[in-house]
Amino acid sequence: MNDSTVGTLRPKKNQILTLWMRNQLADGSLRDDLMSNDDLRAQSVELLDCLFDTLTDDTLTMPDAPSLSPLIDQLTNISMSRARQGFTPRETGLYVFSLKDALLEMLRHERKDDPNLLLTETMRISKFIDSLGIVTFESFIQGREEVILRQTDEMTEIATPVVQIWDGILAMPLIGTLDSSRALVVMENLLQEIVRTGSGIAILDISGVPTVDSMVAQHLIKTVNATRLMGAECIISGIRAEIAQTIVHLGIDLSHVVTKATMASALKHAFGTLRIEVNKSAARSV
Amino acid sequence: MPIPATIEVLTSETFAILEGSHVIQLTGQIRQQASQMGMSLLDQTKLSTAASELARNILVHGGEGKAQLECIRSNSKIGIRLLFSDRGPGIANVEQAMQPGFSTGIGMGLGLSGAKQLADEFHLTSVVGEGTTVTILKWVND
Numbered sequence: 275m276n277d278s279t280v281g282t283l284r285p286k287k288n289q290i291l292t293l294w295m296r297n298q299l300a301d302g303s304l305r306d307d308l309m310s311n312d313d314l315r316a317q318s319v320e321l322l323d324c325l326f327d328t329l330t331d332d333t334l335t336m337p338d339a340p341s342l343s344p345l346i347d348q349l350t351n352i353s354m355s356r357a358r359q360g361f362t363p364r365e366t367g368l369y370v371f372s373l374k375d376a377l378l379e380m381l382r383h384e385r386k387d388d389p390n391l392l393l394t395e396t397m398r399i400s401k402f403i404d405s406l407g408i409v410t411f412e413s414f415i416q417g418r419e420e421v422i423l424r425q426t427d428e429m430t431e432i433a434t435p436v437v438q439i440w441d442g443i444l445a446m447p448l449i450g451t452l453d454s455s456r457a458l459v460v461m462e463n464l465l466q467e468i469v470r471t472g473s474g475i476a477i478l479d480i481s482g483v484p485t486v487d488s489m490v491a492q493h494l495i496k497t498v499n500a501t502r503l504m505g506a507e508c509i510i511s512g513i514r515a516e517i518a519q520t521i522v523h524l525g526i527d528l529s530h531v532v533t534k535a536t537m538a539s540a541l542k543h544a545f546g547t548l549r550i551e552v553n554k555s556a557a558r559s560v
Numbered sequence: 561m562p563i564p565a566t567i568e569v570l571t572s573e574t575f576a577i578l579e580g581s582h583v584i585q586l587t588g589q590i591r592q593q594a595s596q597m598g599m600s601l602l603d604q605t606k607l608s609t610a611a612s613e614l615a616r617n618i619l620v621h622g623g624e625g626k627a628q629l630e631c632i633r634s635n636s637k638i639g640i641r642l643l644f645s646d647r648g649p650g651i652a653n654v655e656q657a658m659q660p661g662f663s664t665g666i667g668m669g670l671g672l673s674g675a676k677q678l679a680d681e682f683h684l685t686s687v688v689g690e691g692t693t694v695t696i697l698k699w700v701n702d
Contacts, residue, residue: 525660
């Protein structure tokens with residue numbers, strides 16, 4: 275009888291694969307909509323090949339061993355690609371843990387005469403697959419975090435549009451918190467548009483900014499000052515009642531900035547500055 | 561002499577302040593908690609703005625730290641208490657640091673004085689070389 279755990283299991287690779295695939299396909303949560311059974315099989319074969327290529331009895335108790343890094347890398351890739359494909363953490367976890375069932379089932383068959391050895395080996399394999407499970411989990415989260423990071427980047431880009439609402443008047447509705455990196459994008463976009471359109475007035479609307487603390491106020495003041503240096507006037511609109519009171523309590527001085535409660539009143543002010551008159555047309559006679 | 565009111569902590573939650581996005585998360589959480597407890601919109605804004613100032617102070621001066629959000633009760637009043645602590649360099653001259661407009665950083669120097677104005681109670685302890693702890697408190701409809 276072969277004393278080596280891995281040595282005993284290695285020749286049974288194909289049977290283990292069959293058991294593993296059976297476990298996976300039997301599971302109610304199988305996502306054949308996300309991955310075809312053929313692809314799943316190919317992925318499982320590849321992982322199992324890698325497992326038996328790298329694993330020895332010694333490394334079974336040392337999941338951090340450098341010789342196992344090809345296995346860990348492959349598992350990380352599988353897990354991250356699954357995260358992007360939209361698998362749930364449970365489904366990805368089950369993928370790895372169903373391998374444990376297959377390995378243990380094979381081992382029970384091979385060691386049916388030696389319960390003591392079976393117990394020790396079961397514990398070892400169980401622990402090893404658990405640590406693979408942890409790797410899967412970590413990389414799954416990392417995969418998700420990359421998705422979140424990408425979305426955050428996209429959001430910063432779309433959340434700072436500059437629109438020309440009248441000839442010579444620009445408006446920039448700000449939504450969300452104005453941190454330093456976003457404040458920079460805001461200022462850059464606004465100044466660029468002022469040059470491009472030759473506008474004389476820019477309205478910065480902060481209705482959608484939840485918190486105006488001294489840092490946000492400082493960014494706003496800098497933007498207003500920069501606009502002035504370009505020869506344009508900047509109006510800050512959308513100052514809600516509670517924001518106004520908070521600004522006063524904080525001791526922020528916005529007296530040198532033109533501020534308005536609503537975008538409409540800011541537009542009216544801009545019309546006044548540009549000497550534009552908007553009138554209702556007389557009713558058309560029939 | 562008034563009997564010192566005992567404060568009972570109903571719930572307590574700790575948040576790590578390591579980067580800018582944590583400040584936004586914290587203020588959002590405070591807003592949600594405050595509105596659940598029935599705090600007026602003005603007081604919600606005041607409290608979350610004060611929290612934003614103090615959490616940013618942690619990032620600017622202390623590097624990193626943590627914030628503790630507590631719902632408290634004292635006699636018949638309920639409120640929110642926030643504790644901000646870091647292991648930064650500490651404040652050498654607290655009196656000077658509390659002056660509006662005084663800043664050792666690049667900000668406007670309104671953080672500490674502003675937070676004190678916005679909160680109902682404000683308490684600061686700082687040991688040079690060990691760190692700073694700021695506690696603020698806001699009662700619901702006080």
